[in-house]
Amino acid sequence: MIYLDHHATTPVDARVLEAMLPFFTEKFGNAASRQHRFGWDANDAVERARKQVAALIGAGSKDVVFTSGATEANNLAIKGAARARTDRDHLVTIATEHTAVLDPIARLEKDGWRVTVLPVTRDGLVDVGVVARAITERTALVSVMAANNEIGVLQPLKEVAAAAHAKGAWVHTDAVQAAGKVPFNVDEVNVDFASVSAHKVYGPKGVGALYVRRKRVAIAAEIDGGGHERGMRSGTLNVPGIVGLGAAAEIARQEMPAEATRSAQLRDRLLDRLRAATDGVTVNGSLDARLPGNLNVSFDGIDGEALLVGLDDIAVSSGAACTQAEPSHVLIALGHSKARALASLRFGIGRQTTAADIDHAASKVADVVTRLRRLAPVG
Numbered sequence: 211m212i213y214l215d216h217h218a219t220t221p222v223d224a225r226v227l228e229a230m231l232p233f234f235t236e237k238f239g240n241a242a243s244r245q246h247r248f249g250w251d252a253n254d255a256v257e258r259a260r261k262q263v264a265a266l267i268g269a270g271s272k273d274v275v276f277t278s279g280a281t282e283a284n285n286l287a288i289k290g291a292a293r294a295r296t297d298r299d300h301l302v303t304i305a306t307e308h309t310a311v312l313d314p315i316a317r318l319e320k321d322g323w324r325v326t327v328l329p330v331t332r333d334g335l336v337d338v339g340v341v342a343r344a345i346t347e348r349t350a351l352v353s354v355m356a357a358n359n360e361i362g363v364l365q366p367l368k369e370v371a372a373a374a375h376a377k378g379a380w381v382h383t384d385a386v387q388a389a390g391k392v393p394f395n396v397d398e399v400n401v402d403f404a405s406v407s408a409h410k411v412y413g414p415k416g417v418g419a420l421y422v423r424r425k426r427v428a429i430a431a432e433i434d435g436g437g438h439e440r441g442m443r444s445g446t447l448n449v450p451g452i453v454g455l456g457a458a459a460e461i462a463r464q465e466m467p468a469e470a471t472r473s474a475q476l477r478d479r480l481l482d483r484l485r486a487a488t489d490g491v492t493v494n495g496s497l498d499a500r501l502p503g504n505l506n507v508s509f510d511g512i513d514g515e516a517l518l519v520g521l522d523d524i525a526v527s528s529g530a531a532c533t534q535a536e537p538s539h540v541l542i543a544l545g546h547s548k549a550r551a552l553a554s555l556r557f558g559i560g561r562q563t564t565a566a567d568i569d570h571a572a573s574k575v576a577d578v579v580t581r582l583r584r585l586a587p588v589g
């Protein structure tokens with residue numbers, strides 16, 4: 211099997227695993243135990259990881275809150291900000307967000323918040339003028355992702371943040387797919403919250419972090435207990451997982467420039483080969499403002515489900531990992547029909563992907579597309 215689904219998850223890097231292992235066995239202390247060496251060692255490891263995560267996103271380490279992943283980080287930022295800002299009643303987001311942003315916002319809407327979900331243009335990018343017009347003095351939070359998990363497009367975050375701050379709104383970004391893949395710096399884009407997840411950058415599943423710009427914002431906790439993580443997220447820290455997130459962040463930071471160039475070359479090679487081998491290939495989302503390792507394409511005249519079934523030795527997906535039976539809400543937001551959205555593939559290129567993998571995938575996809583068009587044409 212060739213794995214080309216690195217937006218869904220990534221394997222744990224051997225160096226990350228090695229860093230984590232002692233914290234399951236001999237260094238098993240509770241990071242909150244203040245009275246002995248076991249606790250001190252665990253706490254030192256957590257604080258080191260906090261610095262590593264902070265360095266990846268250009269943050270101060272005291273502003274990094276560890277969570278169980280980005281879903282929790284998004285919930286903490288969105289619900290925590292909403293609960294903290296009792297003087298405001300409006301939230302703004304965009305239609306192509308991950309469900310880990312859309313669903314907490316939908317929950318708040320049920321609780322009485324006014325919500326504006328903004329459209330994107332045909333290339334998947336938000337129009338900053340449209341965002342600026344949607345934000346008012348009543349807007350508590352604007353949540354716009356850094357990079358999309360399906361079509362890889364990079365949103366104009368800095369401009370979005372400026373428009374939000376001009377009206378006193380706070381800004382959250384789901385940076386899960388951007389951090390570690392492209393330069394992402396919380397000060398440069400000037401966001402107040404940013405969510406990251408270890409398993410998208412060759413770290414373990416079930417651990418992530420929320421950046422909170424504590425000089426400017428203060429949020430209510432979602433989970434109360436021992437007051438861990440400066441009161442923002444109680445619960446005994448997942449020390450091995452946090453060590454893994456830190457190691458993964460450190461490696462991603464160091465290897466990003468070379469890896470971004472390499473994966474962009476492989477992505478371009480994939481597109482060239484697909485186009486050479488078959489016609490009716492459309493790229494979904496801007497090719498310019500895009501993650502280097504992402505390609506999302508639609509194929510004219512085929513049934514999407516039959517395409518995926520035909521790709522028996524390639525792990526790709528037709529959308530986000532969590533919502534495969536339905537057409538992607540992201541592709542629908544680009545203006546695609548249901549059939550076209552279903553006849554799309556998301557390729558996620560990763561560290562282990564080789565040129566040979568790309569060549570095999572391109573010829574396999576082209577063969578299956580050609581066969582389906584002959585045997586079972588659609589549209």
Ligand SMILES: Cc1ncc(COP(=O)(O)O)c(C=O)c1O
Pocket residue numbers: 217218278279280281282308310355357358359384386387406407408416417418
């Ligand atoms: C953009 C985006 N946000 C949030 C998540 C959820 O992250 P986690 O699996 O750490 O909860 C994912 C991945 O599933 C994602 O791609």
